[in-house]
Amino acid sequence: MRLWSIDPAQLDRAALIAGWREGLLAQKVLRGATRGYRNHPQLTRFRELDDPVLGVATWLHGLADDADRRGYRFDRTRLVRTAEEASAGGLRLPVTDGQLGHEWTHLLAKCEARSPDWHAALVPQRPRAHPMLDVVAGPVADWERA
Template identity: 60%
Template sequence: MRLWSLHPSQLGRRALVAGWREALLAQKVLAGGTRGYTHHPQLQRFRATDDPLVAIATYLHALADDADARGYSFDRSRVSRPADEGLRLTVTGGQLDYEWQHLRAKVETRDPEWFEAVVVTARPKPHPLFDVVPGDVEPWEVR
């Protein structure tokens, strides 16, 4: 499960679609709807909020917003809650850089056009839910 801290606009088509599927799975896990992935480390930051289901829903809505901008059709009816536009989580700069390098390595070989058009010239931006704070790679990151 990879719940990118990167802005959805920086994800290629495959990463965006995979991120949508994985965040829907995370929503199911957080709702207690499955026994798998219940201890997945990437869920820690959502569980640490006052309402994990609103946090993951806010995350999902931002993915769907980017999908809409690209002309894709993500089924928002699968998101259990409305977005909380005022909700902010943090991500460390080290985590954002780590994910950026991870994404670059994946995209360079599997989607060279996206790599050249978006990734090679860009700097990492956070997902709209996250504010960047100083720090190394997050402790929940599995390397």
């Protein structure tokens, strides 16, 4: 499971689609609707919120917004919170620059192998955070598993 901290606009097609699928699984886990992945470290930051389900729904709406921009059709009816609820919640999460850099390196390696043109477009860029995340100074997150 990879719930990217990177701006969905910088994710290649495979990462965007996989993120959507894995985010839906995370939503299910956080609602207690499945027994698997309950202890997955990627869920830690959402569990720290007062409303973890709203947090992951907000994250998923960020992916869906970029999917809409690209002409993909992500089914928002699968989200348990509406875009209005997500934006009204004003949820913000911190992400360290160390975590963002770690994920950027990971994304670049994946794109180099599967999406060379996307990789070439990413190389001169700097990583940007998902719209619900605020970048702060710090190391790779404790919950990250190499």
